[in-house]
Amino acid sequence: MAIKVRIPTPLRKITNGSDEVAAEGCNISEVIENLETNYPGLKERICEADGKLRRFVNIYLNDEDIRFKKNLETELKENDEISIIPAIAGGKF
Amino acid sequence: MSYMKALKCRECGKEYAKEALHVCELCFGPLEVIYEYDKIKEVLTREIIEKRAPNMWRYRELLPLDNEPSVGAQVGFTPLVRAHNLGKALGLKELYIKNDAVNFPTLSFKDRVVSVAISRARELGFKIVACASTGNLANSVAANAAACGMESYVFIPYDLEKTKIMGTIVYGATVVGIKGTYDEVNRLCSEIAGKYGWAFVNINIRPYYAEGSKTFGYEIAEQLGWKLPKNIIVPMAGGSLITKISKSFKEFIKLGFVEDTGTKVFGAQATGCSPIINAVKEGSELIRPVKPNTIAKSLAIGNPADGYYSAKVMRESGGWGESVTDEEIISAMKLLAETEGIFAETAGGVTLGVTKKLIEQGRINKDESVVVCVTGNGLKTQEALNGHLSEPTIINSRLSEFEDLVKANGKEYVVKA
Numbered sequence: 001m002a003i004k005v006r007i008p009t010p011l012r013k014i015t016n017g018s019d020e021v022a023a024e025g026c027n028i029s030e031v032i033e034n035l036e037t038n039y040p041g042l043k044e045r046i047c048e049a050d051g052k053l054r055r056f057v058n059i060y061l062n063d064e065d066i067r068f069k070k071n072l073e074t075e076l077k078e079n080d081e082i083s084i085i086p087a088i089a090g091g092k093f
Numbered sequence: 094m095s096y097m098k099a100l101k102c103r104e105c106g107k108e109y110a111k112e113a114l115h116v117c118e119l120c121f122g123p124l125e126v127i128y129e130y131d132k133i134k135e136v137l138t139r140e141i142i143e144k145r146a147p148n149m150w151r152y153r154e155l156l157p158l159d160n161e162p163s164v165g166a167q168v169g170f171t172p173l174v175r176a177h178n179l180g181k182a183l184g185l186k187e188l189y190i191k192n193d194a195v196n197f198p199t200l201s202f203k204d205r206v207v208s209v210a211i212s213r214a215r216e217l218g219f220k221i222v223a224c225a226s227t228g229n230l231a232n233s234v235a236a237n238a239a240a241c242g243m244e245s246y247v248f249i250p251y252d253l254e255k256t257k258i259m260g261t262i263v264y265g266a267t268v269v270g271i272k273g274t275y276d277e278v279n280r281l282c283s284e285i286a287g288k289y290g291w292a293f294v295n296i297n298i299r300p301y302y303a304e305g306s307k308t309f310g311y312e313i314a315e316q317l318g319w320k321l322p323k324n325i326i327v328p329m330a331g332g333s334l335i336t337k338i339s340k341s342f343k344e345f346i347k348l349g350f351v352e353d354t355g356t357k358v359f360g361a362q363a364t365g366c367s368p369i370i371n372a373v374k375e376g377s378e379l380i381r382p383v384k385p386n387t388i389a390k391s392l393a394i395g396n397p398a399d400g401y402y403s404a405k406v407m408r409e410s411g412g413w414g415e416s417v418t419d420e421e422i423i424s425a426m427k428l429l430a431e432t433e434g435i436f437a438e439t440a441g442g443v444t445l446g447v448t449k450k451l452i453e454q455g456r457i458n459k460d461e462s463v464v465v466c467v468t469g470n471g472l473k474t475q476e477a478l479n480g481h482l483s484e485p486t487i488i489n490s491r492l493s494e495f496e497d498l499v500k501a502n503g504k505e506y507v508v509k510a
Binding site for chain 1: 104116117118119120121122123287378379381382401
C-alpha cells in the first residue's frame with residue numbers, strides 16, 4: 001500500500017531534506033518499519049526502545065490523531081496521508 | 094552570578110546549552126531549565142530573601158537569568174489574603190486567596206513569566222518579542238516590551254474580550270487577530286517563530302518564561318510564614334502554572350526553606366474546555382484535545398502543552414481536578430467579590446467554583462489550610478457579567494426620591510433629626 005508521509009523539520013536531516021516521502025505498509029507500524037529501512041535512524045527518533053510512540057510525537061492519519069484510532073495498529077488504505085508532528089507545535093481537533 | 098546550568102529534556106534527559114530552544118531534537122520532549130542547587134543552598138537563606146525588596150526578584154537565584162532582570166523590576170509579591178468571610182461561606186477554617194489580580198503592571202500573573210522571558214530574550218540578543226495569547230499574556234508582553242523599548246507582535250484569537258484587545262494595542266504592540274481558536278493561533282506562531290527568528294515568549298523562550306511562574310508558589314510559601322499549604326487550587330489553561338507551583342514547593346523543600354507537609358495540588362478548568370480534567374477523571378495519560386466553548390477565555394486552550402505533566406502533578410500529590418459551567422463561574426466571581434472585595438476575572442471564578450465543588454465532594458478537608466489562586470483581574474473580563482448583575486437605580490437629584498427608594502427597599506436607617 002503506498003502511503004504519503006509528511007516529515008517535520010527536525011527529521012528532515014534523515015530524509016535528505018524531503019518534507020514528504022513515500023512509504024509502504026498496511027498499518028502505521030509497518031509504515032514506520034518501512035521508513036526505517038529507507039531512512040535509517042528515523043524510528044528511534046519517534047519511538048521508544050519498546051516500539052511505542054514517544055509521548056511528544058503525534059501522528060495524524062488524514063488529520064486525525066492515531067492515538068484516538070487504533071494507535072500504531074491503525075489500518076491504512078491506498079493514498080492515505082500520514083503527518084508526523086512534534087506535540088509541542090500544537091495538535092488538531 | 095547565575096546559577097542556571099543548562100536546559101534539559103524532561104523526557105529523555107538530554108542536556109542543551111542555555112539558548113532559545115524549547116524542544117528536544119532527539120525525542121521532541123519539552124526542555125526545562127536546571128540549576129546548581131548546591132551552590133544556591135550555600136548563598137541563599139530565608140533571612141536574605143526576607144531582607145530584599147517586596148517583588149518576585151527576591152528569589153532571583155532560582156530564576157533563569159545570567160544577569161540582573163532588565164524589565165519588570167516591580168513585578169510580584171502580591172497579597173496573600175486571609176479570607177475569613179469567604180472561608181465562613183465555604184465552611185473552611187483557614188482559607189487564603191493569592192491575589193495576582195493586582196500584579197504589576199498588567200493585573201495578571203503573566204507579568205511574572207513575561208518579565209523573565211523578555212529579560213532572557215534580551216540576554217540572548219533578540220530585538221523583537223512576540224506571543225500567542227488568550228489575552229493576559231498579550232497585555233503583559235505589550236506593556237513590558239514597551240517599558241524596555243522593544244518591538245512586539247501579539248497574536249490572539251480574533252474574538253477575545255474587547256478590554257483585553259484594547260489593553261494590548263494601547264502599548265503600541267502590533268496585534269494580529271487570527272480567525273481561529275488559541276490552538277490554531279499557537280500553531281501559526283510556531284511556524285512564524287521558526288521562520289522569522291523572533292523571541293516568542295511562550296514558544297522558543299518557553300523554558301525560561303515558564304520558570305517565572307515559580308515565584309507565585311515561592312511567595313505563597315513565604316507569606317504563609319515559610320510553610321506550605323495543605324491544599325492549593327490552581328486554574329489551568331496550558332497547564333504550565335500548576336506544574337511550576339509544584340516545582341517551586343519542591344525546590345523550597347530541597348533548599349530547606351520549608352518542611353514537606355504534603356501539599357495536595359488541585360486543578361481547575363471550565364467544563365467548556367477541560368481536556369486536562371477529563372484525563373484526570375479517566376485516569377488516562379493521554380490528553381484528548383477539545384474545541385473550547387466557555388466564557389473563561391483566558392483558560393480556553395483545547396490542546397494544553399503541559400497537560401500531561403499537570404495531570405501527573407495532581408495525581409502524584411494526592412490532589413484531583415474538577416470543572417465548572419459558565420453559570421457556576423459567574424456565581425463564584427460574584428461570591429468572591431461580595432465576600433472578600435476581590436474582583437477576579439472569569440478564570441478566578443473557575444478556580445473558586447471548583448474549590449466549592451471539591452469541598453462538597455469531600456476531597457478538600459475543611460479543617461486544613463487552603464489556598465485559592467486568583468491569576469487575573471475582573472475589570473478585564475467585564476463583558477462576561479453582562480446581564481448577570483442588577484442595574485443601578487436611577488433617580489432625580491431630590492432627597493424625597495431617595496427616601497421613596499429606601500422605603501421601597503423595605504429598609505430602615507437611623508436618621509438625624
